[in-house]
Amino acid sequence: MTNFDNYAKSAFTVDNIIFGFDEGDLKVLVIKRGEQPYENQWALPGNFVYPNEDLDTSANRVLQELTGLKDVYLEQVRTFGAVNRHPMGRVITVAYFSLIKIKDYKLQGTAALSQKTEWVSIKEAKNLAFDHDEILEACFRRLKRRVKMRPVGFELLPRKFTLTELQHLYEAILEPSKEIDKRNFRKKILSMKILVDLGEAQEGVAHRPAKLYKFDKKKYEKFVAEGYIFEI
Amino acid sequence: MTNFDNYAKSAFTVDNIIFGFDEGDLKVLVIKRGEQPYENQWALPGNFVYPNEDLDTSANRVLQELTGLKDVYLEQVRTFGAVNRHPMGRVITVAYFSLIKIKDYKLQGTAALSQKTEWVSIKEAKNLAFDHDEILEACFRRLKRRVKMRPVGFELLPRKFTLTELQHLYEAILEPSKEIDKRNFRKKILSMKILVDLGEAQEGVAHRPAKLYKFDKKKYEKFVAEGYIFEI
DNA sequence: GCAAAAGTGTTCTCGGTACACCCATGC
């Protein structure tokens, strides 16, 4: 966002709210702004859309410049266009969110190297620059809904995961307070037949080791084609 | 959209997909374009967003210029920004949909007087200008989902309506094929306690006259505050 | 009296929820 004046008086950006899951907590990636406006405040990652760039492409670019990752889950949420949302001119922004496996994340993109980035718990992400509090809230609400209707939670977990990890993920996203019943959760998720028991187990834990599973996307897509509707 | 060149090379518009319900059929308002590009083709109503105008305000303006109506249900759906979606330059568009009581609609707005407008059945709205087929489909999908989760169907009906009319509305939106069971539908909708029996009946029909109901928004909002979740 | 839509209850099935104890491992 350096040469603001190069852009037309009306400009558009994408903001890409990047979610990760770690230590039982849903996190979001924020950047410390290095320039005006809102210098030194935390903000959501985003940038101007190039003239010859599709919106989705642009959102993917934000992600890749920050994390080096591509081919990740990405979804458009809503466009924010209040007249005065940007102090330097009329800038509307198309908000996206991404779900990444936080362990895959490396501070390696061009943007990440030159800016201070941080994962913060969704509960602590407040007082962001611009209207980013509002944008984050909209994205988080969307994620809550999405996770109930589509098997996207797996995007946030390592390829191999335990049922308890999966349950904690749902608890962190859906109801940061209320717990899910373990037996009912397992019964339900296993009855869907979209998880594969890898025949492996956790190692080095000071308790009975949990079985490892992976999400079987092919099988899920086959079920969908047959009319199956995921719901949790 | 006359002085295209007055707008920056990157510009944004809103398109407002206006739904109405008549004769048991879900309809959408289309406009015959009077200029290039896509001259003489049918398109969805929309216009450029003024520099000092919020997106929602702009969408409301589209609606009002066409129909004279304001304070109607309006919801942002998604933003379409493929590089080449507009043949004359980079134009991204924020899609909204509105739900109106079609009987209230009068061809009176400034725009309506100068353009040919028409209600077409959702089933017949095809081959529209630009990427409007795709936009319409996205809005229709959103409406299907919304109508199941929120009591917005009433926005499409007259203030007083019969249960059969309401049922036909849901049938038209949800499954243009499959019928809903009359008894189950009535049981469900009445059990919600958000309809008021007006103590009036249809007149002049050649069969047993149906009771008239109205939607009790206050009551619905009270239930929501108590944790009630509408679902159909 | 006939055509046309309004109105009305019961049964069955299935999925959601509540709930408590034994198991495998590291230390």
Added chain:
DNA sequence: GCATGGGTGTACCGAGAACACTTTTGC
């Protein structure tokens, strides 16, 4: 052997789905 989380089954309840006949009106 003890602390820690993993793993399992059953009983109950309520909502959704299937289903057919009587009522009221205009003509």
